[in-house]
Amino acid sequence: MPDDALGRPYGVPVKREPILPNGVLGMLMFVATEVMFFSGLISAFVIGKSNAIGGWPPPGQPRLPIEETALNTAALLASGVLLYFANRAFLKDSPKTKGLLAGSIALGGFFVLFQGAEWVALIGEGLTLTSGQLGGFFYLLVGSHALHVVVGFLILLYTYRRLTAGNLDRFTFWPAQIFWYFVVGVWPVLYWQVYL
Amino acid sequence: MRSLGRALAAIAAVALGWAANVALACPSCASPLEENRQAFVDTTIFLTVVPLTMIGGLIWWLRRKAREMDGPPEIQVPDNLLRDVGSFTNER
Numbered sequence: 001m002p003d004d005a006l007g008r009p010y011g012v013p014v015k016r017e018p019i020l021p022n023g024v025l026g027m028l029m030f031v032a033t034e035v036m037f038f039s040g041l042i043s044a045f046v047i048g049k050s051n052a053i054g055g056w057p058p059p060g061q062p063r064l065p066i067e068e069t070a071l072n073t074a075a076l077l078a079s080g081v082l083l084y085f086a087n088r089a090f091l092k093d094s095p096k097t098k099g100l101l102a103g104s105i106a107l108g109g110f111f112v113l114f115q116g117a118e119w120v121a122l123i124g125e126g127l128t129l130t131s132g133q134l135g136g137f138f139y140l141l142v143g144s145h146a147l148h149v150v151v152g153f154l155i156l157l158y159t160y161r162r163l164t165a166g167n168l169d170r171f172t173f174w175p176a177q178i179f180w181y182f183v184v185g186v187w188p189v190l191y192w193q194v195y196l
Numbered sequence: 197m198r199s200l201g202r203a204l205a206a207i208a209a210v211a212l213g214w215a216a217n218v219a220l221a222c223p224s225c226a227s228p229l230e231e232n233r234q235a236f237v238d239t240t241i242f243l244t245v246v247p248l249t250m251i252g253g254l255i256w257w258l259r260r261k262a263r264e265m266d267g268p269p270e271i272q273v274p275d276n277l278l279r280d281v282g283s284f285t286n287e288r
Contacts, residue, residue: 019261032250039246043239050235051227 027175031182034148038186041144042193045137052133061134062125064195065118072114073191076149079107080184083156087177090163091170101160108153108180115146138194145183145190152176152183 020028049056057063086100122138129139155176162168227233 017265019258019265028254032247032254035250036243036247039243043243046239047232047235050232051229 021171021174023171023175024178027178031178034182035186038141038144038190041141042189045141045193048133048137057134058132061132062122062127064122064138066195068114068118069191069195072111072118073187075107075114076111076184076187079104079111080181082107083177083180087173090168090173098160098163101156101163104180105153105156105160108149108156112146112149112153115142115149141190141194145187148183148186152180155179 052058082100082104086097086104089095089097089100127135127138129135159168159173159176162172227236
């Protein structure tokens, strides 16, 4: 059977590369649902806050640590930036990838630990899930985000393990990055709404 | 006569819409706090725009990528080889 100009036998269908890998499309759809989940929570918080009698934060409730959390916010944003550069290094097959990814994971871990310490202090001051509207909303919103950070942290650890084993491919790394960028991107909105 | 009937029906529909300003379907709409009413409007707009933006953005991006992938062929065939073939089109 004669071949065509590209050396392929006639009659064999050309397999087209998909626009998006399945893993990436699945992660994008998942992140879209997560965006709506957080949008719903933030909207409920905004309405609850605007309905508070006596102003917000409610009188007699502990103040949230704005400055310390700003530092933590910077750490999480830096983690996202490092992940971006880790991806660039990964695509160039650069040896810097490992260090950049490790830095991103370390900053994510720092964020979780710092927030854990912050929660311990706030619970000590009397801010609990049932102490009032502030406590209820705070632990629901920030707690939901913290849960996502922990999951993202574990996903990044998994990608790091694959990287060190030499079998990380971009179809695994790409969805992991999308999830982490979502976690990083939603936090400044929460910080602005809940803390400021 | 028929067009007059249509015009009257349209006017009636507009009049009904105009009169519907007393229909308050949400508890926050009747709130005495202006800030609360505004928050309700803001969050309604926010929750309407966010999914439309996400879905619209994905469709726009996919269309752009699909067009990029349907770009010029990988191998440029010299014109002298195509001379006897006639008009060439990339459409299927």
